[in-house]
Amino acid sequence: MNNPLFSILVANFNNGAYLSTAIDSIFSQSYTNWEIIIVDDASTDNSIKTVNKYLHDERIQLYINEENKGCGFSKKKCVELAKGEYCGFLDPDDSLEKSAIEQMVNFHIKNPNSSLVYSRMNLCDNNLNLITQSNYAIQITKPNSYLLELPGRISHFAVFKLKSYNKTDGINPNLKRAVDQDLYLKLEEQGNLTLLDSYLYNYRLHKGGISLNQNVDKALSWNIKVRIDTCERRGISIEEVIPKIIQDSKSIHEFYQNSSDYKLGKLLLKPIRFLKSKFKS
Numbered sequence: 001m002n003n004p005l006f007s008i009l010v011a012n013f014n015n016g017a018y019l020s021t022a023i024d025s026i027f028s029q030s031y032t033n034w035e036i037i038i039v040d041d042a043s044t045d046n047s048i049k050t051v052n053k054y055l056h057d058e059r060i061q062l063y064i065n066e067e068n069k070g071c072g073f074s075k076k077k078c079v080e081l082a083k084g085e086y087c088g089f090l091d092p093d094d095s096l097e098k099s100a101i102e103q104m105v106n107f108h109i110k111n112p113n114s115s116l117v118y119s120r121m122n123l124c125d126n127n128l129n130l131i132t133q134s135n136y137a138i139q140i141t142k143p144n145s146y147l148l149e150l151p152g153r154i155s156h157f158a159v160f161k162l163k164s165y166n167k168t169d170g171i172n173p174n175l176k177r178a179v180d181q182d183l184y185l186k187l188e189e190q191g192n193l194t195l196l197d198s199y200l201y202n203y204r205l206h207k208g209g210i211s212l213n214q215n216v217d218k219a220l221s222w223n224i225k226v227r228i229d230t231c232e233r234r235g236i237s238i239e240e241v242i243p244k245i246i247q248d249s250k251s252i253h254e255f256y257q258n259s260s261d262y263k264l265g266k267l268l269l270k271p272i273r274f275l276k277s278k279f280k281s
Contacts, residue, residue: 002109006034006101007084007162011074013040015092016047018204021128023054025095025202031102035084036060039077042068047092072175075183079165088159089180093204095128096157100200104159107196115164115191116184119157119200126206134203139195146188147230151223154184154193156201164190172229178222185230 008026012019026036036054040047042065051062061081065074079087086108090096100119107117123131137155140146146154158180168186175182184193231238 003033004085004105005083006031006105007082007087008034008036008101009075009078009082009087009089010036010038010092011041011071011078011089012038012043012047012051012092013068013071013074014043014045014047016043016045016050018093019047019050020053021095022090022092023051023060025098026090026101028098029096029101030099031105034059034101035082037078037081038062039074039081040064041070041074042066069173070176071179072171072182073173075179076171076173079162079171082162085162086159087162087165088157091156091203093206094156095202095204097122097200097202100157103196103198103200104157107194108159108161111192111194113192114161114194115187116154116158116160117194117196118154118159119196119198121156121201121203122199124202124204126204128202128204130202131205133199137195140188140193142192146184146193147227147234147236151178151181154180156203158184160187161191172226175226176222178226181223182226182229185226189234 010019010022015022023036026034036059038051038061040051040062048062048064051060054060055062063077063081065077075089078089086105088101088104104117104119108114111117118137120137121134123134125131134155136152138149138153140149140153160183164187165183167190170186171179172182187193228238230236
């Protein structure tokens with residue numbers, strides 16, 4: 001019986017309040033041949049103390065950044081440490097349904113040409129009580145590309161073949177947000193992106209979420225950067241792609257005008273100029 005190793009990847013920063021729930025959901029899985037790779041980004045809360053309680057299990061590895069490096073660096077490190085044939089990120093404030101890994105492994109085996117398989121997700125409150133089931137994810141069929149879709153059309157639980165990832169240049173360690181979008185676009189260049197029409201992931205909605213509330217504009221801005229990088233990598237005209245993406249994201253323009261995040265503004269100088277020129281027309 002095919003029983004490949006599955007790597008659950010957790011990039012954590014100050015999510016100690018939720019981390020036990022995430023880890024416990026892995027221990028509850030119907031599929032047992034897994035490992036957990038946790039990269040902690042120099043947390044200042046009780047995260048390390050929480051993880052230490054689980055380190056008696058040899059399937060769990062903990063790596064601690066010497067200083068805060070950001071999401072891109074931490075997620076890239078997770079993959080570098082992974083040994084599984086299949087890898088999937090679990091955010092430290094979320095959880096998995098009990099059959100999530102088993103369903104993913106079986107679906108990947110049936111879809112050898114898929115570099116990435118992604119499920120639907122449950123949107124939950126701060127206590128992981130179900131609010132609603134999200135149907136925003138779609139099956140992206142060729143010749144269409146994820147590059148032409150708004151964020152969220154690929155959702156958690158997103159699982160990739162490690163051999164497909166190793167054919168890319170990997171996650172950009174300099175990204176602070178839109179790391180998953182960067183990963184999905186690179187994996188699209190190595191195989192099919194396939195929707196598993198099942199609700200396998202519990203997404204916690206809370207004020208500290210990296211892509212929620214006051215962070216929405218920043219998340220969208222980094223998403224624009226990732227898509228511009230993809231255009232340059234694929235040799236595609238940016239002007240053909242970005243207008244479709246930004247037509248539903250006009251809040252980005254306001255963010256660029258009012259943001260005091262000068263470091264981000266400097267990093268995104270090229271997309272800022274492009275977006276401003278589009279909004280003037």
